[in-house]
Structure formats: C-alpha cells, structure tokens
Amino acid sequence: MSSxxxxxxxxxxxxxxxxxGGESALNLANNGFxxxxxxxxxxxxxxxxxxxxxxxxxxxSACITTPKVSEISRHPGITIFTNSKxxxxxxxxxxxxxxxxxxxxxxxxxxxxxxxxLCEEACPVIIPDxxxxxxxxxxxxxxxxxxxxxxxAAIDIENCTLCGACEKVCPTNCIDFTQETEExxxxxxxxxxxxxxxxxxxxxxxxxxxxxxxxxxxxxQMERQLAPTRPFNTILRPGDAKVPDNLAYVLCTxxxxxxxxxxxxxxxxxxxxxxxxxxLMGALPMxxxxxxxxxxxSFGKGFEEFYSQAKGMGVDFIKGKIGKITEKENGxxxxxxxxxxxxxxxxxxHDMVILSVGVLxxxxxxxxxxxxxxxxxxxxxxxQTEPLASPSRTSIEGVFAAGTATGPMDIPDSxxxxxxxxxxxxxxxxxxx
Amino acid sequence: METEKGKTFKYMREKRxxxxxxxxxxxxxxxxxxxxxxxxxxxxxxxxxxxxxxxxPKDEVVFYVMSLVKYGFVQTGTIDEMDEYFSYKxxx
Ligand code: SF4
Ligand code: SF4
Numbered sequence: 105m106s107s108x109x110x111x112x113x114x115x116x117x118x119x120x121x122x123x124x125g126g127e128s129a130l131n132l133a134n135n136g137f138x139x140x141x142x143x144x145x146x147x148x149x150x151x152x153x154x155x156x157x158x159x160x161x162x163x164x165s166a167c168i169t170t171p172k173v174s175e176i177s178r179h180p181g182i183t184i185f186t187n188s189k190x191x192x193x194x195x196x197x198x199x200x201x202x203x204x205x206x207x208x209x210x211x212x213x214x215x216x217x218x219x220x221x222l223c224e225e226a227c228p229v230i231i232p233d234x235x236x237x238x239x240x241x242x243x244x245x246x247x248x249x250x251x252x253x254x255x256x257a258a259i260d261i262e263n264c265t266l267c268g269a270c271e272k273v274c275p276t277n278c279i280d281f282t283q284e285t286e287e288x289x290x291x292x293x294x295x296x297x298x299x300x301x302x303x304x305x306x307x308x309x310x311x312x313x314x315x316x317x318x319x320x321x322x323x324x325q326m327e328r329q330l331a332p333t334r335p336f337n338t339i340l341r342p343g344d345a346k347v348p349d350n351l352a353y354v355l356c357t358x359x360x361x362x363x364x365x366x367x368x369x370x371x372x373x374x375x376x377x378x379x380x381x382x383x384l385m386g387a388l389p390m391x392x393x394x395x396x397x398x399x400x401x402s403f404g405k406g407f408e409e410f411y412s413q414a415k416g417m418g419v420d421f422i423k424g425k426i427g428k429i430t431e432k433e434n435g436x437x438x439x440x441x442x443x444x445x446x447x448x449x450x451x452x453x454h455d456m457v458i459l460s461v462g463v464l465x466x467x468x469x470x471x472x473x474x475x476x477x478x479x480x481x482x483x484x485x486x487x488q489t490e491p492l493a494s495p496s497r498t499s500i501e502g503v504f505a506a507g508t509a510t511g512p513m514d515i516p517d518s519x520x521x522x523x524x525x526x527x528x529x530x531x532x533x534x535x536x537x
Numbered sequence: 538m539e540t541e542k543g544k545t546f547k548y549m550r551e552k553r554x555x556x557x558x559x560x561x562x563x564x565x566x567x568x569x570x571x572x573x574x575x576x577x578x579x580x581x582x583x584x585x586x587x588x589x590x591x592x593x594p595k596d597e598v599v600f601y602v603m604s605l606v607k608y609g610f611v612q613t614g615t616i617d618e619m620d621e622y623f624s625y626k627x628x629x
Contacts, residue, residue, distance in 0.1 A: 225608070228567070229562065229566070230601070231562060240600065240603045241603075242604075261553075265559055265563050266550050268547070271546055279546075281546050282540050343596045344595045345622060345623065347620060347621055349621075
C-alpha cells in the first residue's frame with residue numbers, strides 16, 4: 105500500500121454503483137453537485153447489468169442499463185472509483201463527512217486501455233468467471249464482461265502466474281504491475297448509501313443439494329444462461345451439457361424461512377422466476393417448466409397479467425413446499441414436496457432445478473459509519489427513520505439510503521427510491537446551515 | 538527496482554511469489570487443453586466421450602470445454618438424434 109493518503113473533496117459520496125447508486129449520482133450531478141461513486145466491483149451497473157430481461161415488460165436489461173452507465177461514466181460531475189471500498193466514514197459536523205477509501209490496484213492504467221482484449225487472448229490461465237456465476241472460465245487478464253463500464257481490463261493477481269504474456273502483447277503498454285493499493289481521505293457534504301443486496305447462498309440449505317448436484321442452479325446462473333452474453337451456446341445443464349427439457353423452479357429459496365434467519369419475502373423472486381420461465385419457453389420450445397411455490401406474490405403493476413401470461417404459455421404452477429432434492433445417476437433430480445392443495449407428500453422428476461434465491465441485506469452497512477451509528481432495521485437493512493414522510497432518511501442526518509439497501513424491491517422501485525434519496529440529499533445540500 | 542514499461546511483471550515477481558494453487562491450476566488447464574485438442578483432431582466428440590478420455594468429473598469437463606469454446610479453440614458441433622447432447626469440434 106502506498107503510504108500517503110490522497111486528500112480530495114466532493115459534494116456527495118455515493119456508496120455503490122448499481123442502478124440505485126448510479127441514478128442517485130446522476131440526479132445529484134445533473135443539479136450541479138460533484139459526486140464520487142465508490143464501487144466495490146470492477147464495473148458499475150450492479151446486478152441489473154447482468155440480467156437478461158426485466159419483468160413484466162420483458163425489455164432487454166442490458167439495453168436499459170448500458171446507456172445509463174455510459175451517461176454516468178461520461179458525466180463531468182461524476183467521479184467513479186471501481187475496485188474500491190469504504191473503510192470508514194465519520195461525521196465531523198453538519199455537511200462534513202470524512203471517508204477513508206481503499207482503492208485496490210487493477211494493474212491496468214484505465215485511461216490507456218482500449219479494451220482490445222489482446223491480453224485476455226494471450227493469458228494462459230483459466231479460472232471460474234464470477235460474472236458468469238462460475239458456469240464457464242475466464243482468464244487472469246480479463247475484461248469483466250462485454251458491456252462492463254469501464255470496459256477496461258484487469259489483472260486477477262491471485263490467479264496470475266506472472267508470465268508476462270499479457271504485457272508483451274498489450275499495444276498501449278497499459279498493464280502496470282507496479283500499481284499499489286491507494287488510500288484516500290475524502291471530504292463530502294452528504295452521503296447516499298446504495299449498497300444493494302446480497303443473494304442468498306443456497307449452500308446453506310444442504311437438503312437442496314446445491315454445490316453437490318451440478319444440475320441444481322441458482323436463478324442468477326439461469327439469468328446468465330438466458331442473457332445475450334450467455335456462457336453457453338444454448339441452455340445447458342452444467343453437470344453434463346445436456347439441453348434440459350423438464351425444468352423446475354423452487355420459489356422462496358432463502359426467503360420467508362426462519363430456519364435460515366430470513367423471515368421476510370424477497371419481493372422479486374416470484375416475478376423473476378415467472379419471467380425466466382417465459383424466456384425458457386421461448387428458448388426451449390419443447391421443454392416443460394414447473395414452478396413450485398408457496399404463494400405467488402404478483403402485487404405490482406402488470407404482475408398478475410404477467411403471471412396469467414405464463415400460465416397461458418403452459419408453465420405449470422404447483423403449490424408445493426420442497427422438502428428434499430435427491431440426484432439420480434443420470435443427473436436428473438427428484439423433488440420430494442408437500443402438495444399444499446392436496447395435503448399429500450409427492451415426488452416428481454426434473455432434469456434441471458433452479459433455486460429462486462432471495463434478497464439478503466448487505467452486511468457492510470453495519471460497519472460503514474464510525475462514531476454516529478447508521479441504524480439497521482430488525483432484518484439488518486438500513487433503517488428508514490421516516491418511511492412514509494421521508495423514505496430515504498436514515499438515523500444519521502445527511503445520510504440517505506437508496507434502493508435495496510433499505511429492503512427488497514424491484515428495479516422500478518429502486519429507481520424511484522434513488523430519486524427520493526437524491527432529492528433529499530439535494531435539499532440537504534442547499535439548506536442554509 | 539527500476540521498472541521498464543511492458544515488463545513490469547518482473548517487478549511483481551520480485552515482490553510476490555506466485556501461489557502453488559495458481560501454478561497447479563495452470564498446469565491442470567494446460568493438460569486438459571492439450572488432451573481435448575488432440576482428441577478432437579480426428580472427430581467431433583461429446584462431453585461423455587471427452588469425460589472418458591480425460592478421466593475426470595463430467596461437470597469439470599463441461600466447464601473446461603465451454604471455456605475452450607469461449608476462447609475460440611473449440612466450437613459446438615452437431616446435436617444428437619434426441620436433441621439432447623451436442624458434440625464439440627476444433628475451431629479450425
Ligand atoms: S502475467 Fe498473469 S495476467 Fe498476464 S498473461 Fe501471464 S498469467 Fe495472465
Ligand atoms: S490491457 Fe492492453 S491488451 Fe489488455 S485490453 Fe487493455 S489495451 Fe488491450
């Protein structure tokens with residue numbers, strides 16, 4: 105780590121470069137405020153940029169996200185630190201926050217990289233690609249994904265063998281292994297917490313076999329398989345590359361389940377599963393798709409019609425609670441479930457199972473602020489102190505929360521929430537002390 | 538240490554040792570890549586056939602073959618009569 109801290113100041117610090125953080129930053133910057141976005145990943149765009157389509161409109165997610173992230177990246181009022189994290193934030197006084205930021209090296213000079221991918225071609229290493237949820241490999245020198253912003257290479261130093269092949273072929277000499285971790289001391293007048301959510305890791309429910317049974321996937325893995333920049337040429341089982349023809353969804357995996365510590369509904373899993381089921385019917389016209397659910401929560405605008413549309417397309421809905429999944433020798437999966445309507449225990453066989461994983465709070469929120477406490481709600485999301493009158497307000501004056509940092513919500517609600525957080529931040533900035 | 542543009546990996550070599558896991562991983566991939574490429578010289582092969590040749594878990598074979606497809610060494614061939622499994626061939 106370089107020993108000196110770099111001092112600089114902004115009007116607003118936005119933590120998280122997903123759709124809520126990006127939208128908040130744009131609103132602030134369009135009103136003349138100087139914004140710094142801190143993003144932990146190599147690209148902004150959050151989870152949305154990795155989705156196939158959005159529900160219920162079935163618009164292409166990348167087509168909505170790409171122009172947005174490009175507007176954020178090119179805005180003169182917005183500075184973005186990717187591959188960075190907030191070490192701590194202290195509120196010194198009104199309009200005076202001090203944040204310690206750690207910026208990890210990318211080992212590529214961002215401004216000079218053309219994204220030509222020659223380094224990627226030359227790199228001999230293959231390791232699981234986290235942006236394809238480990239379904240396929242990537243190199244140690246890599247562009248995170250084709251629509252990443254910035255579309256700049258990075259070196260995965262943990263897996264790099266230091267062979268030098270990438271540097272040899274780089275036409276702009278922008279690979280730089282002398283880069284070091286940098287520490288910044290940032291002054292800001294207001295903070296927007298847009299730290300998003302974590303997906304439930306189904307390894308915590310061993311009876312579903314995720315991890316051991318290779319044809320049990322998470323919904324995010326299926327999302328990647330359905331995206332235009334998918335890992336395979338078509339939908340395939342990761343266990344043996346079979347084109348599946350009888351797929352099952354298990355809703356509420358890691359939601360509404362006190363045994364795994366998350367009693368609340370994730371609000372998006374029913375609808376994204378119905379969306380994926382519809383997309384699968386298009387991608388695999390001969391396939392059967394069954395959704396096992398406890399209740400279908402189709403509460404939003406157009407959601408009930410979307411649900412009916414899936415039924416009309418032939419998606420089978422079974423009100424059933426999955427007890428256990430077992431694997432057959434051919435990789436098929438037996439679902440043992442309680443048929444809630446018939447009050448009977450039944451079994452059914454599928455060749456691929458998708459676990460519709462839920463939304464969990466980002467644990468980083470608990471440790472962001474030192475001194476004054478950023479209070480969390482009983483489910484560990486950022487507490488909204490006045491959820492009706494001022495939904496973005498938090499326990500710290502001058503700190504506002506946007507998007508899923510406050511709880512599960514879909515994309516339109518995240519964008520609305522970002523609008524609210526940025527408006528409140530602007531009011532706070534322009535209020536006379 | 539003086540660093541020369543285009544050769545800064547040498548600087549890093551002085552600073553940190555490449556982990557054994559990273560070395561093993563490269564060795565493993567090179568072996569798999571060589572075996573797959575040789576096996577596909579003559580014929581298109583399925584994942585099942587490649588699994589027998591590589592003698593490793595089928596899901597790992599899928600992972601590596603798909604990675605070879607991604608980086609243009611291998612391409613997807615024809616699908617079997619049941620429309621279930623593709624075969625794979627060299628991307629010549
Ligand atoms: S130096 Fe590292 S990143 Fe570059 S080509 Fe070699 S293994 Fe890949
Ligand atoms: S680091 Fe160099 S070789 Fe790699 S994408 Fe950037 S410009 Fe191309």
